[in-house]
Amino acid sequence: MKVKKNIAISESGFVFDPSSGESYSLNPIGTEILEYLKKNMSFEEISPLILEKYDVDQITFERYYFDFVNSLQQFNLISNEQ
Amino acid sequence: MGKLVFERPIIKKLSSGMPSKFGMKTKIDPITEIDGNLIKDLISAYDSPLFVLSEKIIRKTYQDAKRSFSTRYPKVQFAWSYKTNYLDAVCRVYHQEGSWAEVVSGFEYEKAVNNGVSGDHIIFNGPDKSRENLKKAVLNSSLIHIDHFDELYQLIELADELDKAPKVAIRVNMDTGIYPQWDRFGFNYDNGEAWDALNRIMLSKKLDLVGLHTHIGTYILTASAYNKAASKLADLAAGLERKYGHVVKYIDMGGGFASKSTLKGAYLSGTDTAPSFDDYADAISSALINSGIKPENLPLLILETGRALIDDAGFILGTVLANKRLADGRRSTIIDVGVNILFTSFWYEHNIVPAQAFSDHTEETAIYGPLCMNIDVIREAIDFPALKTGDHIVINRVGAYNMTQWMQFITLRPDIVMIDTDGKPFVIRKKESIETILSQEEVPPHLQ
């Protein structure tokens, strides 16, 4: 799973995809996760960081993480190829 | 240092300033409490889902409507339309406020009697009145609104049998310029059938013709239709004065005022399009005052307003069961409120809001009920924040028809709570249990 290379993410959570011209907005935790994904981090690497910082349990986070990643795929911001 | 509050991660596509099919972005306000009771406390006390009625809103809406009419017309009387919501507690609030009862079956008639309404303050409407029920109504001096000629002749027979003149009105249907025209109830004005019925009543000398009634339809967005309808009834009343020297005591305009709920397919919200009580009152009172009826004979104006009086006072509280993605990528949220208990979702775009603080990221979402049935859709598409499993939601303006037309299907029906004017909640209808259902069933001996 890879975030498309040319995607721009601003600190405020604004995302621009130059290949489609579409823009998106993220909430702060969404921004944080997308930054990790951009660094090619895996779920196993991201999860402990989030659990450390936020008041959430593993199962709840896992559920919403994969739903989020699903949305990123729907918007063609990440691809599954290795 | 404590941990930060977790919010689910979300991404949302931006469509630069273009209004979406939801129009420009509307702000979603959570409903966290009803008359001082927190939603989460109500749910923990009575379970989810839960119907809640606000006695305060019922009374306030009634008083607003009453004021609109009585500041424009000298004699006004409301009659609570039982079918809209016939929970005894609800009916009694209206009766305390001064409403009579309007019923359309033997069952509703009995409910009104049990609620202490005197016979002569019960209006008996509708096409289904058994001989037994008619008899009871005649003996109690109730106001019987005749629907068809068979009923008219039956009442003439009963008058002889009981040696008492039944108090009657005829229901009249008519063209008021709106569609659909409800022509299946009562006698038609435009083709002369209504006059025909009035002549037979007057010539029989067995019935006491006290009123004229119409109910032109429901959720009528054009107040002017009521002006036409009231003019036509007034025209019949003036004709009776001229022809027979007979004065009717009342004109009953039925119900049908639109509530602020939004109809399916409407582009604008019901809060923007529904006429006010003042608009309807102007339309009706000006027609009566300007009619050919002699001023000293101006009849009592009866209103059988249903949904517009109670919709706003009803809420249903529910809980998010799950979120999932549909095959086309749309989000769907499953809640524990289904169409079995929220029957009006078939014709209203119900307003659904979170019951707690939520992220301001919203996304097009389909809201489904809990039934394992494809028809169980509360909202096809609504711009909605992402809620988590266990979060609570509130659907407002559900006071009319749901608590009478709901059905026991797949799940059991929940508690209904009324919050009194001091903010104290009372259960006014208990939730069903498996025993409630089984107590009505019988298993034949060979299957035991």
Ligand SMILES: Cc1ncc(COP(=O)(O)O)c(C=O)c1O
């Ligand atoms: C005779 C009669 N009166 C009153 C009502 C109440 O109508 P609404 O809820 O539209 O005000 C109805 C509803 O169908 C009705 O049939």
